[in-house]
Amino acid sequence: xxxxxxxxxxxxxxxxxxxxxxxxxxxxxxxxxxxxxxxxxxxxxxxxxxxxxxxxxxxxxxxxxxxxxxxxxxxxxxxxxxxxxxxxxxxxxxxxxxxxxxxxxxxxxxxxxxxxxxxxxxxxxxxxxxxxxxxxxxxxxxxxxxxxxxxxxxxxxxxxxxxxxxxxxxxxxxxxxxxxxxxxxxxxxxxxxxxxxxxxxxxxxxxxxxxxxxxxxxxxxxxxxxxxxxxxxxxxxxxxxxxxxxxxxxxxxxxxxxxxxxxxxxxxxxxxxxxxxxxxxxxxxxxxxxxxxxxxxxxxxxxxxxxxxxxxxxx
Amino acid sequence: xxxxxxxxxxxxxxxxxxxxxxxxxxxxxxxxxxxxxxxxxxxxxxxxxxxxxxxxxxxxxxxxxxxxxxxxxxxxxxxxxxxxxxxxxxxxxxxxxxxxxxxxxxxxxxxxxxxxxxxxxxxxxxxxxxxxxxxxxxxxxxxxxxxxxxxxxxxxxxxxxxxxxxxxxxxxxxxxxxxxxxxxxxxxxxxxxxxxxxxxxxxxxxxxxxxxxxxxxxxxxxxxxxxxxxxxxxxxxxxxxxxxxxxxxxxxxxxxxxx
Ligand SMILES: Cc1ncc(C[n+]2csc(CCOP(=O)(O)OP(=O)(O)O)c2C)c(N)n1
Numbered sequence: 001x002x003x004x005x006x007x008x009x010x011x012x013x014x015x016x017x018x019x020x021x022x023x024x025x026x027x028x029x030x031x032x033x034x035x036x037x038x039x040x041x042x043x044x045x046x047x048x049x050x051x052x053x054x055x056x057x058x059x060x061x062x063x064x065x066x067x068x069x070x071x072x073x074x075x076x077x078x079x080x081x082x083x084x085x086x087x088x089x090x091x092x093x094x095x096x097x098x099x100x101x102x103x104x105x106x107x108x109x110x111x112x113x114x115x116x117x118x119x120x121x122x123x124x125x126x127x128x129x130x131x132x133x134x135x136x137x138x139x140x141x142x143x144x145x146x147x148x149x150x151x152x153x154x155x156x157x158x159x160x161x162x163x164x165x166x167x168x169x170x171x172x173x174x175x176x177x178x179x180x181x182x183x184x185x186x187x188x189x190x191x192x193x194x195x196x197x198x199x200x201x202x203x204x205x206x207x208x209x210x211x212x213x214x215x216x217x218x219x220x221x222x223x224x225x226x227x228x229x230x231x232x233x234x235x236x237x238x239x240x241x242x243x244x245x246x247x248x249x250x251x252x253x254x255x256x257x258x259x260x261x262x263x264x265x266x267x268x269x270x271x272x273x274x275x276x277x278x279x280x281x282x283x284x285x286x287x288x289x290x291x292x293x294x295x296x297x298x299x300x301x302x303x304x305x306x307x308x309x310x311x312x313x314x315x
Numbered sequence: 316x317x318x319x320x321x322x323x324x325x326x327x328x329x330x331x332x333x334x335x336x337x338x339x340x341x342x343x344x345x346x347x348x349x350x351x352x353x354x355x356x357x358x359x360x361x362x363x364x365x366x367x368x369x370x371x372x373x374x375x376x377x378x379x380x381x382x383x384x385x386x387x388x389x390x391x392x393x394x395x396x397x398x399x400x401x402x403x404x405x406x407x408x409x410x411x412x413x414x415x416x417x418x419x420x421x422x423x424x425x426x427x428x429x430x431x432x433x434x435x436x437x438x439x440x441x442x443x444x445x446x447x448x449x450x451x452x453x454x455x456x457x458x459x460x461x462x463x464x465x466x467x468x469x470x471x472x473x474x475x476x477x478x479x480x481x482x483x484x485x486x487x488x489x490x491x492x493x494x495x496x497x498x499x500x501x502x503x504x505x506x507x508x509x510x511x512x513x514x515x516x517x518x519x520x521x522x523x524x525x526x527x528x529x530x531x532x533x534x535x536x537x538x539x540x541x542x543x544x545x546x547x548x549x550x551x552x553x554x555x556x557x558x559x560x561x562x563x564x565x566x567x568x569x570x571x572x573x574x
Contacts, residue, residue: 065430
């Protein structure tokens, strides 16, 4: 097992590595390079790094202008600002023209912790997946984050990648290969499928291990690519297991749970329970306390799985 | 010539923005037929000068210039705002040859232009970037974010042109949101400022020359213009910001423009 690393640290290191090989890579930040970790690239390649100051909307359109002239542009800030503040800029100049801009936003979700509501992005995935042609990725650990960034750099078109603030345990195997648009099976199982992304993958695995002791066999899928989502894996899970639990560090609306539900309703109606923020903003606190208070802990996933097993018994 | 197209385009569609297209017609004509280094048969030529229409509602003017410039047949102007057309209500780079940026949401052009100008510098290419914006558009905070950044990055290959027709959608700019002292604002943000009569071709061309030779700072040309220029009943008339002429008015306007 590698030492714990945050996904944003993995981003910074990968950018620095890519910068050596790819002279067409330009990096922009909005006065948060020490937090998004683009400062590693800035130090190594000062000529290809532009700090745009605290002006995120301006930054997104500069990114688009550079991309329109053939550059591969990474633009970083906090997820709250990338998603919310720049919605129109991303819409007009990045998503619709399909510009080669990779928005890599750090500090996604409530695990931002003590900075509180203003800095906890719980809507960004709804805002970014809504755009036609936008690829959206939420890596589960540093290993996957690094590979997702490499994939984005090698794939033309707009990307939104959500990184997190805290250090996270490695959940992907050492020989893991990130495949864009494909769910990764973290654990096979036949009773209930837990579909998670980001830091919730670790919690899903933990919940599955606990439930195994009770004789409940959970499949765990890591849905790192939220868009385009792996439809087949979802339908297969609905066919082969008794129901689905989705788990995300985001509002229930407009994120992973909604995307899965849309597919199930059309293709294979199944029991489903979604774990996410239920129509509310969060607050300051330690990440673990927050995850617990807002129903995003591994115990909550366990409860959701049991609910599906019980409902089965009743029918 | 461009003005006649603008009247025909908006008249035929029954909607669109004639006022701000007419006010900037001389500026855009000067750019496409005198200033820009471009190649209509190769719209993606890497070294072309970029013209970015930040005030995307002046699409009729841009389309007229592109058609007359040879990017697509003049006849195609008849399809503006119609279903299945390459000529959308506001400029859309994904469908129209020669359009550099999708616009229609005001305030974004200079930012995009900075990106294109930075790319020129990084690649040591000689092209220049021109951005046309409205004066009302300068209410947008992003315009000033971009103004600050362009000066900070010393973008002397970037020229902004503000169509200072003193009218925005709801009325006169000085009543809706006071812009003055306008030139001082740009100077304070670190720009080289050139003020001209935006209907004098010689002053326009002279201003572009000045902007080109100015080093170390971006230039802004504040072009004093008349909204609706060339059509008496549209001139200085906020009504014709976003209202198309009816068939009667089209006839009258075309007659006036023949002179
Ligand atoms: C962000 C945004 N807000 C509002 C509008 C609606 N709108 C279109 S044109 C216009 C007035 C523009 O005035 P100005 O920039 O002075 O343009 P001009 O007079 O040159 O036509 C407005 C408010 C818009 N297109 N984009």
